[in-house]
Amino acid sequence: MTTRPSIQAFFDDATGTVSYVIADPTSRCAAVVDPVLDFDLRSGRTRTVQAERLLAWLREQGLTVQWILETHAHADHLSAAHWLQQQVGGRIAIGEHIREVQATFKKLYNLERGFLPDGTQFDHLFKDGERFHIGELPAQALLVPGHTPADMAYVVGDAVFVGDTLFMPDVGTARADFPGGDARTLYRSVQRILALPPKTQLFVCHDYPPNGRAPAWETTVAEQRAGNIHVRDGVTEQEFVAMRQTRDATLDVPTLILPSIQINIRAGQLPTPEDDGVSYLKIPLNVLGKAQN
Numbered sequence: 441m442t443t444r445p446s447i448q449a450f451f452d453d454a455t456g457t458v459s460y461v462i463a464d465p466t467s468r469c470a471a472v473v474d475p476v477l478d479f480d481l482r483s484g485r486t487r488t489v490q491a492e493r494l495l496a497w498l499r500e501q502g503l504t505v506q507w508i509l510e511t512h513a514h515a516d517h518l519s520a521a522h523w524l525q526q527q528v529g530g531r532i533a534i535g536e537h538i539r540e541v542q543a544t545f546k547k548l549y550n551l552e553r554g555f556l557p558d559g560t561q562f563d564h565l566f567k568d569g570e571r572f573h574i575g576e577l578p579a580q581a582l583l584v585p586g587h588t589p590a591d592m593a594y595v596v597g598d599a600v601f602v603g604d605t606l607f608m609p610d611v612g613t614a615r616a617d618f619p620g621g622d623a624r625t626l627y628r629s630v631q632r633i634l635a636l637p638p639k640t641q642l643f644v645c646h647d648y649p650p651n652g653r654a655p656a657w658e659t660t661v662a663e664q665r666a667g668n669i670h671v672r673d674g675v676t677e678q679e680f681v682a683m684r685q686t687r688d689a690t691l692d693v694p695t696l697i698l699p700s701i702q703i704n705i706r707a708g709q710l711p712t713p714e715d716d717g718v719s720y721l722k723i724p725l726n727v728l729g730k731a732q733n
């Protein structure tokens with residue numbers, strides 16, 4: 441008998457991010473995927489409004505959190521993994537290639553010596569294909585790089601949490617121009633997901649609804665293969681790469697990339713407070729984005 445996970449989505453209007461609680465109805469064990477820590481860039485203040493919605497649900501449903509799963513080091517929002525772990529426990533996990541992302545950004549931010557790009561900020565680093573459990577539900581981590589070198593998708597029953605690979609069919613795919621990103625690699629990762637059975641349910645990490653449609657996050661392999669504007673059946677790797685690179689060249693640097701990555705490569709912890717007890721973020725000048733021409 442295969443148990444089906446119960447899945448609850450939480451949409452964050454401010455960043456277009458979808459967080460999930462995946463629960464095993466039998467054991468009442470759960471995993472949280474990509475929790476959001478609210479951040480006001482103007483004041484530099486973090487808030488836990490989104491994360492408290494997750495917490496309320498976990499408590500209401502009487503769920504025991506075993507895992508806090510990050511699909512990757514997000515560039516558009518701060519992770520609430522650390523805050524949530526302090527409230528409910530669970531192991532914070534991400535793909536093992538996070539070490540490469542940490543090394544890249546340690547250099548970019550010229551981070552303190554004490555920040556080690558070894559993944560130890562997380563409780564567990566998944567290898568490609570690694571199997572794990574949420575209660576009695578079998579789950580598997582799949583490496584799907586391209587958007588970043590460390591992206592993982594999480595398969596639970598016939599549901600897949602695809603992170604930033606595919607978006608809804610009318611939005612397409614994630615950008616592949618961040619440090620360590622690669623359009624060709626993203627195409628291959630997307631094909632890995634699209635090779636799953638057509639009825640497989642896919643849960644995306646973001647939605648940026650076009651033309652006034654309501655936010656949505658659930659789709660299927662069949663729907664993506666029939667109608668994804670970037671990677672439907674028939675789009676070749678070469679066509680995809682050309683489209684993705686052309687499009688990425690027009691995209692602005694995400695508003696919260698500099699704060700987000702600094703927190704997210706630390707599994708959602710704020711940087712070590714300085715001698716006044718305050719945590720600071722760094723803003724490298726004239727490093728990201730294009731020089732004026």
Ligand SMILES: [Fe+2]
Nearest residue numbers: 513514515604
């Ligand atoms: Fe992302």
